[in-house]
Amino acid sequence: MSWAVLFAMAAIIFISRYVFLEPRLPVVLGPRLQRLLTYSAPAVLSAIVAPLIFIDGEQLYLGVQNRYFIGAMAACLLIVVTRNTLITVLISMGLFFFVL
Amino acid sequence: MKMLGFIMQSSESNNKYVSLMRGALAVFPLALAVVPWGILAGSYAIEVGLTWLQAQAMSAIVFAGAAQLAALGMLASGIGVMGILLTTTLITSRHLLYSLSLRPSLQTLPTRWRITLGFLLTDEMFAIVMSEKFKSFQSNPWFALGAGGCFYVSWNLATTLGIVLGTSMPELHSVGLDFAIVATFIALIVPSIKTFPVLVCVGVAAYSATVFALVQWQAGLLLSSGLGMLAGYVAECVYKNDGKVVL
Structure with a gap:
């Protein structure tokens, strides 16, 4: 990979992260848009994670033999019970790699 | 009056430090879970043919796990520069939503703050900053810097480790490395x-x-x-x- 490609990637990613933080950009967020954006974190995170959990190979798979599905259930239970991110991440990863 | 000024000043600088540490602490579990991915990003880069300097620079200046691994995979399968940059654009487009969401609280900050926090704006930092649990820190740049900075250090150290190990890694899904994402993201989504x-x-x-x-x-x-x-x-x-x- 050339340095030029590396810098181009860095530029594309930085711009996407920075662009709306620039005050000179003439964008005004109305109250409705601001409400809509309060849902951005749960929406994007769910959209990233759901295919990892529910799709095995190229197929939908909701069964006890889908390790991701079972592991995800365990993580849900752990975070609800413990309310602790570190404990949830460590125990569910331990379960996934050594038990399931 | 002088005394009061002194107390206020010291509590303010103390507050910066506390906020920075709170941010770092808040992101710590996620910074830990990303270590295997950082190792992969480093070792895969070497395997695909990047020099060690390029491999480290990729994590240091690109700083985007999903885009880095996708680009390396495309490089390995001989896909051209345009393909790599298009995929990068597609993968990174979600960050537009993050910067738009943070616009109200960050756009009034000085340029150096905006550039720094923009550069550090990952899924993880965004999730921590937006989380209900840390609502009192939501427009505190020191907290965001602590979270983003801690994650940055972890990602880059893990990459270094991967470069040093340099061994070829088996396929992602077969090792189940992507479960780290599942675990961390669930821990972020469910409480919200x-x-x-x-x-x-x-x-x-x-x-x-x-x-x-x-x-x-x-x-x-x-x-x-x-x-x-x-x-x-x-x-x-x-x-x-x-x-x-x-x-």
Whole structure:
């Protein structure tokens, strides 16, 4: 990979992260848009994670033999019970790699 | 008066430090879970033929796990520069939503703050800054810097480790490395489901993302995120107006 490609990637990613933080950009967020954006974190995170959990190979798979599905259930239970991110991440990863 | 000024000043600088540490602490579990990915990013880069300096620079200046691994994979299978940059654009487009969401609280900060926090704006930093648990820190740049900075250090140290190890890694899914993402993101999503509209948002986003992934549609991530947000917002409007739809 050339340095030029590396810098181009860095530029594309930085711009996407920075662009709306620039005050000179003439964008005004109305109250409705601001409400809509309060849902951005749960929406994007769910959209990233759901295919990892529910799709095995190229197929939908909701069964006890889908390790991701079972592991995800365990993580849900752990975070609800413990309310602790570190404990949830460590125990569910331990379960996934050594038990399931 | 002098005494009072002194106390106020010291409590302010103390506050900066405390906020920075709180941010670092808040992101710590996620910074830990990303270590295997950082190792992979480093060793895979070497395997694909980058020099060690390029491999480290990739994590240091690109600083985006999903885009880095996708680019390396494409490089390995001989896909050209345009393909790599297009995929990068597609994968990174979700960050537009993050910077838009943070615009109200960050746009008034000085340039050096905006550039630094923009550079550090990952999924993880965004999730921590937006989380209900740390609401009192939401417009505190030191807290965001602590979270983003801690994650940055962890990602880059893990990459260095991967470069040093340099061994070839087996396929991602077969090792189950991507479960680290599942565990961390669930730990972030579930506590945020405090209201019915958020539940609707999560359900719609998850369902539509799965459908789009099944038909292997690459732009699905952004679209399903948008659908989830819209569903959450509509649910909120309905909820607030006793069932009458007022948008």
